[in-house]
Amino acid sequence: MKELEKRIQADGRVLGKNILKVDSFLNHQIDPQLMQDMGKEFARFFADEGVTKILTIEASGIAPAVMAGLALDVPVVFGRKSKSQILTDDALTADVYSYTKQTTNQIRVDKRFLTADDRVLLIDDFLANGQALLGLKAIADQANASIVGSGIVIEKAFQQGRQNALDAGLTNVHSLARIAAFEDGQVLFVNEETE
Amino acid sequence: MKELEKRIQADGRVLGKNILKVDSFLNHQIDPQLMQDMGKEFARFFADEGVTKILTIEASGIAPAVMAGLALDVPVVFGRKSKSQILTDDALTADVYSYTKQTTNQIRVDKRFLTADDRVLLIDDFLANGQALLGLKAIADQANASIVGSGIVIEKAFQQGRQNALDAGLTNVHSLARIAAFEDGQVLFVNEETE
Numbered sequence: 001m002k003e004l005e006k007r008i009q010a011d012g013r014v015l016g017k018n019i020l021k022v023d024s025f026l027n028h029q030i031d032p033q034l035m036q037d038m039g040k041e042f043a044r045f046f047a048d049e050g051v052t053k054i055l056t057i058e059a060s061g062i063a064p065a066v067m068a069g070l071a072l073d074v075p076v077v078f079g080r081k082s083k084s085q086i087l088t089d090d091a092l093t094a095d096v097y098s099y100t101k102q103t104t105n106q107i108r109v110d111k112r113f114l115t116a117d118d119r120v121l122l123i124d125d126f127l128a129n130g131q132a133l134l135g136l137k138a139i140a141d142q143a144n145a146s147i148v149g150s151g152i153v154i155e156k157a158f159q160q161g162r163q164n165a166l167d168a169g170l171t172n173v174h175s176l177a178r179i180a181a182f183e184d185g186q187v188l189f190v191n192e193e194t195e
Numbered sequence: 196m197k198e199l200e201k202r203i204q205a206d207g208r209v210l211g212k213n214i215l216k217v218d219s220f221l222n223h224q225i226d227p228q229l230m231q232d233m234g235k236e237f238a239r240f241f242a243d244e245g246v247t248k249i250l251t252i253e254a255s256g257i258a259p260a261v262m263a264g265l266a267l268d269v270p271v272v273f274g275r276k277s278k279s280q281i282l283t284d285d286a287l288t289a290d291v292y293s294y295t296k297q298t299t300n301q302i303r304v305d306k307r308f309l310t311a312d313d314r315v316l317l318i319d320d321f322l323a324n325g326q327a328l329l330g331l332k333a334i335a336d337q338a339n340a341s342i343v344g345s346g347i348v349i350e351k352a353f354q355q356g357r358q359n360a361l362d363a364g365l366t367n368v369h370s371l372a373r374i375a376a377f378e379d380g381q382v383l384f385v386n387e388e389t390e
Contacts, residue, residue: 029272029308030257032265058254059273062225063261070227077224078254083278113224 001041001176005189007034008154008177014185018156026153027060027125038176039067042123042151045174046072049148051121053077053114055136057096057107060125064153068123077114079107079139092142096135099128107135114143127152127175130161134168149174157190196236196371200384202229203349203372209380213351221348222255222320233371234262237318237346240369241267244343246316248272248309250331252291252302255320259348263318272309274302274334287337291330294323302330309338322347322370325356329363344369352385 013021025031042064054076056065062078069076081096083105091108098105114120122136133150140147147170155162155175165173178190208216220226237259249271251260257273264271276291278300286303293300309315317331328345335342342365350357350370360368373385 023305024307025270028275028305029270030261030264031270032261033268035261036265059257059275062254062257063271066225066227066230066258066261069225070231073228075220075224075226076258080223080254110218110223112219 001038003034003037004153004177007031008179008187012187014182014187017182020154020156020179020182020187022154030063032063035063035067036070038064038153039069039071041176042068042121042174043071046121046149046151046172049121049172050119051148053118053145054121054123055079055109055114055140056123057081057132057136061123064125064151065123068121068151072121074121075113077109079109079136081105081107092139094135094138094142097131099131107139109139109143111143114140114145116144118143118145119148120145121148122150122170123152124150125153127155127161127165127173128159130164130168133161133165133170137165137168137170148172151176153177155179196233198229198232199348199372202226203374203382207382209377209382212377215349215351215374215377215382217349225258227258230258230262231265233259233348234264234266236371237263237316237369238266241316241344241346241367244316244367245314246343248313248340249316249318250274250304250309250335251318252276252327252331256318259320259346260318263316263346267316269316270308272304274304274331276300276302287334289330289333289337292326294326302334304334304338306338309335309340311339313338313340314343315340316343317345317365318347319345320348322350322356322360322368323354325359325363328356328360328365332360332363332365343367346371348372350374 057079149172152175157178252274344367347370352373
């Protein structure tokens with residue numbers, strides 16, 4: 001998505017070898033118009049999948065997921081993060097390890113909001129190692145819901161996330177911006193024409 | 196806002212004397228269309244305030260805030276919650292006590308995203324005791340930003356939040372639904388005509 005790539009190059013900050021900060025428009029300060037455009041792009045891409053529900057994780061997934069839900073006219077459910085590993089009968093849960101923060105969060109979704117009839121679109125802001133996406137998959141699987149695709153805002157294509165997602169059985173993984181590498185503080189995107 | 200009141204009466208669940216669960220459309224599962232309608236209503240109400248930025252708190256404030264930001268065409272900043280009380284030079288912080296969870300979270304906003312030139316609209320999902328709203332005010336005050344109003348989705352008008360907000364100097368507090376009481380598991384709204 002050219003609009004997003006341009007925004008990343010204009011306002012993203014590359015820190016060190018591996019970190020991209022997009023907190024000025026995506027995950028701390030939010031540009032609502034960009035979010036809406038991304039939501040429409042997700043809706044366009046997944047238009048034929050019969051999506052009945054979007055599943056994401058708090059907090060940074062909420063804005064793009066809600067805009068995609070608006071465009072697809074389906075409800076959005078966000079998994080809540082918790083440090084405590086409480087087990088209850090009424091929640092679907094998964095443990096998600098964050099390589100960035102080196103902590104494990106449990107994510108929880110109320111059973112009432114995902115069922116075996118649902119055709120679920122997973123949405124998240126980043127795909128790096130894929131841990132969050134696999135956690136969302138585990139939750140949808142517990143509900144016996146069908147996962148029809150995964151929509152990612154920014155993919156670090158030089159990390160293992162996409163492969164880990166495919167290995168786990170996810171298909172139809174679509175990223176709005178795919179980063180090939182960071183070079184001299186600049187962001188290089190995967191050239192889609194040459195893939 | 197009649198649409199919201201009807202939705203609360205249809206899908207809200209009153210638990211005990213004092214708790215209203217709206218997790219099927221507001222703060223766990225989200226109805227994107229309702230969020231957009233609420234965002235437009237906030238934008239209509241605060242249209243003449245010259246808002247330059249919306250400030251909210253993760254996670255439940257994000258969806259209504261982003262929709263208001265879309266309608267007002269301004270960026271949205273969400274405060275991040277943290278259990279740790281880390282002080283750094285680059286963050287505006289405030290401690291927020293939750294009566295529901297009986298815990299104190301620090302909320303943090305990067306200094307780059309709020310300045311003395313900003314005219315800030317605070318948005319949150321609930322107003323009960325007002326602690327979150329006062330935390331957002333403290334953060335805006337640290338940036339010497341002007342607060343032009345506060346937009347609340349659901350106000351428990353029988354609690355002290357509004358009075359606490361007014362006592363702290365906040366004005367222009369506008370709630371989309373104002374709950375007068377819970378009676379026999381039913382939600383009674385403040386009758387705006389007789390106020």
